[in-house]
Amino acid sequence: MDFEFTEEQQRFRQEVRDFCLSTPRYRLVDPTEESFFSPQYYAEVAARGWLGLHWPTEYGGQGRTWVETVILNEEMGYRRAPLGDLYYQTFGLFGDFCCAHGTEQQKKQYLPRIASGKIRFARGFTEPEAGYDLTAIQTYARPDGGDYIINGPKRFITGANVAEFVLLMARTNRDTPRGKGLSFFIVDMRSPGISVTPVWSIALRTNDLFFDDVRVPADNMIGEKDRALEYLEDDPHLRYETSLGFMLGGARRTFERLVLFAREDNSRCCLGERPEVRQKLADLAIEIEALRLMTYRVAWMRSNGLTTRYEVYLEKLLEAEVDQRLTRAATDMLGLPAQLGLGAQYAPMRGMLSILASASLISFLPGSPEVLRNGIARTVLDLAT
Numbered sequence: 156m157d158f159e160f161t162e163e164q165q166r167f168r169q170e171v172r173d174f175c176l177s178t179p180r181y182r183l184v185d186p187t188e189e190s191f192f193s194p195q196y197y198a199e200v201a202a203r204g205w206l207g208l209h210w211p212t213e214y215g216g217q218g219r220t221w222v223e224t225v226i227l228n229e230e231m232g233y234r235r236a237p238l239g240d241l242y243y244q245t246f247g248l249f250g251d252f253c254c255a256h257g258t259e260q261q262k263k264q265y266l267p268r269i270a271s272g273k274i275r276f277a278r279g280f281t282e283p284e285a286g287y288d289l290t291a292i293q294t295y296a297r298p299d300g301g302d303y304i305i306n307g308p309k310r311f312i313t314g315a316n317v318a319e320f321v322l323l324m325a326r327t328n329r330d331t332p333r334g335k336g337l338s339f340f341i342v343d344m345r346s347p348g349i350s351v352t353p354v355w356s357i358a359l360r361t362n363d364l365f366f367d368d369v370r371v372p373a374d375n376m377i378g379e380k381d382r383a384l385e386y387l388e389d390d391p392h393l394r395y396e397t398s399l400g401f402m403l404g405g406a407r408r409t410f411e412r413l414v415l416f417a418r419e420d421n422s423r424c425c426l427g428e429r430p431e432v433r434q435k436l437a438d439l440a441i442e443i444e445a446l447r448l449m450t451y452r453v454a455w456m457r458s459n460g461l462t463t464r465y466e467v468y469l470e471k472l473l474e475a476e477v478d479q480r481l482t483r484a485a486t487d488m489l490g491l492p493a494q495l496g497l498g499a500q501y502a503p504m505r506g507m508l509s510i511l512a513s514a515s516l517i518s519f520l521p522g523s524p525e526v527l528r529n530g531i532a533r534t535v536l537d538l539a540t
């Protein structure tokens with residue numbers, strides 16, 4: 156096995172690193188609108204052609220591989236690049252789904268505009284009565300001439316207040332078994348009949364949506380009718396939105412800062428000499444390395460056209476667990492001051508930890524540990540659920 160990056164890939168990593176170090180974050184948008192997003196920064200990333208790196212060139216991508224995408228994300232995550240809440244949904248969900256299952260017309264219509272940073276997509280799956288169990292979705296799309304009329308509620312739709320479009324999952328067939336009869340639609344957020352109400356979580360703003368007789372052209376159905384859940388089951392990358400390296404980069408950075416703190420801090424009986432701290436940090440080093448290898452493996456497999464199923468479950472599980480364990484370990488090590496926010500006088504690690512602690516809550520959102528372990532049991536152990 157050869158785990159080395161090619162020379163070209165190493166040059167690309169350096170190019171991204173240089174960009175991150177030399178590009179100011181500019182102004183972040185009001186956090187009540189979206190967390191950690193800078194429109195100017197996003198535009199500069201787009202101007203370099205880095206949005207949709209592994210998409211074909213005729214659709215605005217660069218025809219590179221998933222490995223380059225992971226390199227980009229890892230470096231961006233390491234530098235905490237302000238790419239906003241919609242980054243994963245736009246690229247890891249809609250963009251990759253459109254590349255794989257969109258019509259020629261849909262690919263031409265949406266992918267170049269995403270790659271140039273002009274439009275972003277929210278994910279419209281969850282409902283008050285349909286959490287992880289998407290088979291319970293009730294929002295209904297009724298055919299009407301050449302259109303569909305959509306009615307029903309959606310819950311926790313992050314970024315719906317700023318996205319230009321939402322990838323909506325709605326029921327198109329009430330006569331099939333629960334796991335079938337769901338379809339995807341591209342819905343313009345400016346369509347008459349959509350209402351958006353803020354829902355505040357500890358980590359970020361999300362939204363309740365209500366669709367009241369929203370008219371959507373039939374051409375906006377993406378993928379085959381009634382097959383939405385099959386697509387997600389076949390490719391868990393779409394279902395669970397792994398960050399493909401972004402969280403890995405962030406975790407590596409936090410971990411390095413923590414180790415430095417343990418080495419240099421003398422105010423707490425030499426943190427780095429305490430056995431429980433050393434054990435915890437060693438455990439984290441192992442877990443981050445496992446995540447790093449798994450992330451590269453998924454990228455390499457996808458670059459080579461191989462199917463990734465259990466690998467994605469594992470990557471997502473590691474990603475989310477590393478994120479949470481890191482935050483927990485840091486909070487234990489730094490004690491109560493870890494809760495102090497950015498800019499507070501006595502905040503350790505410049506107050507970054509309080510932000511990471513709330514952000515780590517979102518790492519499980521598209522799939523909880525139980526749901527991901529169920530996926531592994533089903534795909535690797537062949538245990539029915």
Ligand SMILES: Cc1cc2nc3c(=O)[nH]c(=O)nc-3n(C[C@H](O)[C@H](O)[C@H](O)COP(=O)(O)OP(=O)(O)OC[C@H]3O[C@@H](n4cnc5c(N)ncnc54)[C@H](O)[C@@H]3O)c2cc1C
Nearest residue numbers: 278279280281286287288311312313356361520521523525
């Ligand atoms: C801040 C935030 C932002 C979000 N953003 C979006 C978004 O942008 N778009 C979107 O569509 N959704 C979004 N969601 C929804 C999210 O993706 C989850 O689908 C949703 O939170 C899960 O629903 P629930 O919380 O009602 O949990 P439930 O589905 O009710 O699950 C409750 C508990 O039961 C467990 N459980 C569920 N099923 C099983 C099972 N089969 N086996 C074992 N245990 C199980 C779960 O692990 C969990 O602990 C967001 C949620 C939050 C909190």
